[in-house]
Amino acid sequence: MTSRVPPPPPGGPGALLPPDSGRDRPLFVVAAILVFLACIAALGARGAWLQAQRWTSGLESSITIQIRPVEGRDAQLDADEAANIALTLPGIVAATAHDRAHAEALLAPWLGTGNLPADLPLPLMVEVRLDPAQPAPGEGLQAALDAAGLTATVDDNSRWAGAVRRAARTAQTLGLSMMLLLAGAAAAVVAFAARASLAARINVIDALHICGAEDRFVAGLFERRFFMLGLKAGIAGAVCAGLVAIAASLGQGPADMAFFLPHWAMDPFELALLLLAPLLAGVTAAVSARLAVAADLRGRW
Template sequence: MPRASLAGNALTVIIAIMSFLASLTVGAVGVVREAASSWQGQVLREVTIQIASAEGRDMKAAVNKAVEIARSTPGIANAVPYTDADIMRLLEPWLGKNIALDELPAPRLIVVRIEEGKTPDFNALSTRLARDVPGASLDDHRAWLEKLRITGNALSGFGLAILLLVLFATALSVLFATRSAVSGNRDVVEVLHVVGARDGYIARAFGRRFLGLGLRGGLIGGGLAVLLFAFADWSSGAAGQPGSEALLGRIDMSLAGYGAILLVGIFIAVLTTVTSRLTVMAHLRRLD
């Protein structure tokens, strides 16, 4: 394939597009897994005590007792009850302002923060609360964590499937491009084959050419993906941007994530070379 041919330029563009899509997939999976890990870490550092409202129940005494029990539990850093103002702010989007809490069966909530690196005995805490505080229950968010884990794994699996499809499409594109190159240089290939050139020598010639195309296209696509994620990282964390309100919060791509994106571009270049070499070798075997 001549160095400045239309076919070569077209293949470079195709490889760049495939590399960009593959890099986007790898980067998106990394962002999702990082966000899921951050969410799990935040959830694991807190549990919630809920005290149901009931007629004749002294809610203030019940809250104080629950706070006392929680703070006396080993591994608990602090227990902070929601004030009436906090609960009113939680209910305001649904019930509006000026809510009369005394007329509503609204439960009282206590946020229990866990000491760093400690794992309290939640079963013992739940038992004490149920025994000493009527209507109290402990929510350690296990159900939420399990759903979060399943969702994260499902998204990662979906991203991997997309990545494999993109790589497969890239390999097919290189295969057809190699066949076209071999067909366009059929006379040269057959002469080399007849005069005794080894198959590996001819295949390496095509491989070097396609390696250059693959590296150029892979690095262009990977570089564009790096720029896109860098811009998304900057824009989501810039002053005045509502990054905290987004689904994933701030898009914080680590250096390892950027390195993985660049590795995708290099891998696509290697895939291009290997596919080209195997295609040429198969063609030469048919000449025999």
């Protein structure tokens, strides 16, 4: 008697392996949650990178001059003079001298409002905007301020830009690592569910084997079934992740949590990610189910 693969039943391959909503519903929920978390991790990593680019762009396009108060000198006049000196140098397009009220506003988050004595000397800030098309003035600005006899310090913000880049790389690494862990968890859950489904239908599988069905045919039945389940769960998880990302982007979250919130940047990357997530979930479920079922069948016959 020659071995042959039985023809598909009138109801299609699913008639041999009908879905069981009682068993499939918990798996669907778990898979949807895993896809949701993976999408949130990916959008969070993307948001961290975009946020870091905006911050570093702002830091690298400006420098700050700190005017330290000196007895016998008017700090506000020194700040105005420092702004005028900065404007004479090439590569500088704007210079704004801030007053004491601005310095008090910078300290307010830590010291509160109205807690500083009026006679307490505070350093004043001069904000300098650079022309990105020209090289930065470098040490020339500090030399010009020293030559004018001003007690001033130039901060080019480079150390802050480096810190922001490191934070962005860390957030991206964490996001990608979480995605890989969630993909592995999803594959393990689907493999376990596929083995449980095989055990629950072992009589049907034995009948198919007696009729000549090969292992790859039986594994294909589970592969198609779990692909559709993973695809549907992926759609549900991706839609929920998109809604959460949009809500987080529209909300007014604290600035120190910006790296940990999903971000909707309204560009094709986010849309492609959410469209690709269900397909990847379906493929992961299909491959995991096929490998698990094929391994069990090899051990049975």
